[in-house]
Amino acid sequence: MSVLDDLFTGCREEGRSALVGYLPAGYPDLSTSLEAIRTLADAGADVIEVGVPYTDPLMDGPVVERAASTALRSGFRLKDVFTVVAAAKDAGAVPVVMTYWNPVLRYGVDRFAQDLADAGGAGLITPDLIPDEAGAWRAAAEERGLAPVFLVAPSSTDVRLRSTTQACRGFVYVASTMGVTGVREAVGSDAEHLVERTRAVTDLPLCVGLGVSTGDQAAQVAGFADGVIVGSALVRALGGPDGLGALRHLTEELAAGVRRA
Amino acid sequence: MTTTQQVGDRFGEFGGRYVPEALVAALDELDAARTEAMADPDFLAELDRLHRDYTGRPSPLTEVPRFAAHAGGPRIFLKREDLNHTGSHKINNVLGQALLAVRMGKRRVIAETGAGQHGVATATAAALMGLECTVYMGQVDTERQALNVARMRLLGAEVVAVPTGSATLKDAINEAMRDWVTHVGHTHYLLGTVTGPHPFPTMVRDFHAVIGQEARKQLDDVVGGLPDAVCACVGGGSNAIGIFHAFRDEPSVALWGFEAGGDGIETGRHAARFSGGEPGVLHGASTYVLQDADGQTLETHSVSAGLDYPSIGPEHAFLHDSGLAHYAPVTDREAMDAFSLLCRTEGIIPAIESAHALAGALRIGPELGEGSVVLINLSGRGDKDVDTAARWFGLVDDEGQAHVDGETGPGGDQGGGA
Numbered sequence A: 001m002s003v004l005d006d007l008f009t010g011c012r013e014e015g016r017s018a019l020v021g022y023l024p025a026g027y028p029d030l031s032t033s034l035e036a037i038r039t040l041a042d043a044g045a046d047v048i049e050v051g052v053p054y055t056d057p058l059m060d061g062p063v064v065e066r067a068a069s070t071a072l073r074s075g076f077r078l079k080d081v082f083t084v085v086a087a088a089k090d091a092g093a094v095p096v097v098m099t100y101w102n103p104v105l106r107y108g109v110d111r112f113a114q115d116l117a118d119a120g121g122a123g124l125i126t127p128d129l130i131p132d133e134a135g136a137w138r139a140a141a142e143e144r145g146l147a148p149v150f151l152v153a154p155s156s157t158d159v160r161l162r163s164t165t166q167a168c169r170g171f172v173y174v175a176s177t178m179g180v181t182g183v184r185e186a187v188g189s190d191a192e193h194l195v196e197r198t199r200a201v202t203d204l205p206l207c208v209g210l211g212v213s214t215g216d217q218a219a220q221v222a223g224f225a226d227g228v229i230v231g232s233a234l235v236r237a238l239g240g241p242d243g244l245g246a247l248r249h250l251t252e253e254l255a256a257g258v259r260r261a
Numbered sequence B: 001m002t003t004t005q006q007v008g009d010r011f012g013e014f015g016g017r018y019v020p021e022a023l024v025a026a027l028d029e030l031d032a033a034r035t036e037a038m039a040d041p042d043f044l045a046e047l048d049r050l051h052r053d054y055t056g057r058p059s060p061l062t063e064v065p066r067f068a069a070h071a072g073g074p075r076i077f078l079k080r081e082d083l084n085h086t087g088s089h090k091i092n093n094v095l096g097q098a099l100l101a102v103r104m105g106k107r108r109v110i111a112e113t114g115a116g117q118h119g120v121a122t123a124t125a126a127a128l129m130g131l132e133c134t135v136y137m138g139q140v141d142t143e144r145q146a147l148n149v150a151r152m153r154l155l156g157a158e159v160v161a162v163p164t165g166s167a168t169l170k171d172a173i174n175e176a177m178r179d180w181v182t183h184v185g186h187t188h189y190l191l192g193t194v195t196g197p198h199p200f201p202t203m204v205r206d207f208h209a210v211i212g213q214e215a216r217k218q219l220d221d222v223v224g225g226l227p228d229a230v231c232a233c234v235g236g237g238s239n240a241i242g243i244f245h246a247f248r249d250e251p252s253v254a255l256w257g258f259e260a261g262g263d264g265i266e267t268g269r270h271a272a273r274f275s276g277g278e279p280g281v282l283h284g285a286s287t288y289v290l291q292d293a294d295g296q297t298l299e300t301h302s303v304s305a306g307l308d309y310p311s312i313g314p315e316h317a318f319l320h321d322s323g324l325a326h327y328a329p330v331t332d333r334e335a336m337d338a339f340s341l342l343c344r345t346e347g348i349i350p351a352i353e354s355a356h357a358l359a360g361a362l363r364i365g366p367e368l369g370e371g372s373v374v375l376i377n378l379s380g381r382g383d384k385d386v387d388t389a390a391r392w393f394g395l396v397d398d399e400g401q402a403h404v405d406g407e408t409g410p411g412g413d414q415g416g417g418a
Helices: A003-014 A030-042 A062-073 A080-090 A101-107 A109-119 A135-144 A158-167 A189-199 A215-222 A232-239 A243-258 B021-038 B041-055 B090-103 B117-129 B139-144 B146-154 B169-183 B200-223 B238-247 B314-321 B332-346 B352-368 B383-392
Strands: A018-024 A047-051 A094-098 A123-125 A147-149 A172-175 A206-209 A227-230 B061-063 B075-080 B108-113 B132-138 B158-162 B187-189 B229-233 B254-262 B278-282 B285-289 B326-331 B373-378
Touching: A003 A018, A003 A094, A018 A030, A018 A062, A018 A206, A018 A232, A018 A243, A030 A047, A030 A080, A030 A243, A047 A080, A062 A232, A080 A094, A080 A109, A101 A109, A101 B278, A109 A135, A123 A135, A135 A147, A158 A189, A158 B021, A172 A189, A189 A206, A215 A227, A215 A243, A227 A232, A227 A243, A232 A243, B021 B041, B021 B090, B021 B169, B021 B200, B041 B090, B061 B200, B075 B200, B090 B108, B090 B117, B090 B187, B090 B200, B090 B238, B108 B117, B108 B169, B117 B132, B117 B146, B132 B139, B132 B169, B139 B146, B139 B158, B146 B158, B146 B383, B158 B169, B169 B187, B200 B238, B200 B314, B200 B373, B229 B238, B229 B352, B238 B254, B238 B314, B238 B373, B254 B314, B254 B332, B254 B352, B285 B314, B326 B332, B326 B352, B332 B352, B332 B383, B352 B373, B352 B383
Parallel strands: A018 A047, A018 A227, A047 A094, A094 A123, A123 A147, A172 A206, A206 A227, B075 B373, B108 B132, B108 B187, B132 B158, B229 B254, B229 B373, B254 B326
Antiparallel strands: B061 B075, B278 B285
16 A cells, blocks of 8 residues: 555545645745745645746646746756655645656656655656556656656547556546646536446546635545645745645645545 | 658657647547548549639749859759748648638637737638638737737637737647637637647648648659759648658658758757757647746747747658658858848748748758759748848848938938848
8 A cells, every 4th residue: 555545545534635735845945835835734735746947838727837937946956856745744644746757757767756756755656647648757767666657638539538547656646627727716517417427437536626716626626536636826825925824724724625525 | 662650640749739638539430530531532632723713723833043153052942832822832721721611610720820820811701711710929920020929810700819928839839739628619710830749730730741842743744853952941840741741751862951050059049859858748749849947848949930939840850860851950041141132132021930941951051062952942022021131231220210312311201121
């Protein structure tokens, strides 16, 4: 049993969904980022997605895109991601990294996998790497007990839902709407439908992302998903005038939300 | 013998599909549609008709002896893609993809553009076929190619200036990808070069292969044989692949791609992927990328907006690594000198992109020597670059007012020729 398996089993036993919180490493700078990660864990995030800031984040909307630019301007280096991962683990959350593929490729797939495992990371979410192209990474992950987490989307065919979830370990990232990351007024009915379709082909926990920003939305998604992923709303809170305070407040609201369903 | 080495969606180790899962279904749909269309006589006949009656194909082959006199011996022939409707080779691929979009039942096309040539071609085809059109263009490029922005808007397209990142072509592609992933149900991404996820590199090449097919026959009619060298500029690499493809299995023909050397490789201010780039992944393809030690994309520089791009089509990466084609950087200065030379010796104003290929030919000419034959893809015309060139050569002042011969200062009302 991996640490992710244990976590989702535990949540299931408690009759709730997991809260998965995303923040970019090094945003707005490395030391604040470490504080933010601790705050996120302390306020109730079960899993922390540590994002790797990247120059060309084509799956991200303006909030995350700007945060990545800020982190890079503040001097973020790729190795810093492991410092942030270790901090998330020390704070009691389960850390996974979310990254576009080129930084990992440049660092070296095996080297990245080793350093991620050494830092206490549980897995890697790859928004622009589909299982079809992930042979080297899947082998490196398997060797070190890391979970490869791939995305499924409303446009995925049933055949692809099956092959993609078969390549996943830990959980499946269910991208609930067609589009980029960002806060949305309503979480589409697409999300529930996609979760149903995905459930039909896998027993893995299903975490739903793209668009959740409030406790009510979290409660709604928790009604049908094993995990609720929140990104842009947390980044926006951290980037606002009250920074860490707003981050704590929102995380607590979301953590209550996933327990309300 | 074939040198293609294309297996499935890969050129050697390069190519593939590094994309969000959300786009996979659309890429599969596109791949199926273009495979079916390219085997459909009706589709091919319609594309041929548009090439002939709308674009003006075949484009002429022009020998340029007064220019060649500066090249150390070879006879030089220009494939005149600059004379196509909309002013560059870009229309070849655009008409093919726009027909495909209609065939797939899409009602909207989106495109990225650097110099604006691909955006203009896309806006043109969208107007012709009654499609909605949005063009993404880096903010820096909208400023240096303002004329093309106006052209696209005249044609009914929405032009979105992209302020993020380096605000050039790569950022325009990021934004187009974001649009596509959001609206993929009714929108076709009319990608303008031979990069991106499969099937784009193969499909765009096939739509441009007409350049080399025509040129090979035209040249054979004149010289009774093959050229010794084929020269093209390489940004993403579509015009180069288009003219290379017909000669790829001819070992006697040297294929030369010329990249943007900017201020010089040693300055770091360039866009020469094969002089400092490393294999990586950008915009959906595994290929050479100008990147730092952490895999972050580097900013590029070129006087030419169309070559100002940190990555290159994956088939070029394969041709480079396998030695089947040669690539070299050409600086801004060399390109502008060649630009000026063609203007003054032949009465042809080339696109600054294409001027990189002209400069490259001047460089390799002496090695090829007397009696050799060089074919250059003149991929676009320079109307869009008149402002940039006029400033470069000091023909206008900072406000764009022309210096008029016989006056001492900047020209008055009679100027403004930029």
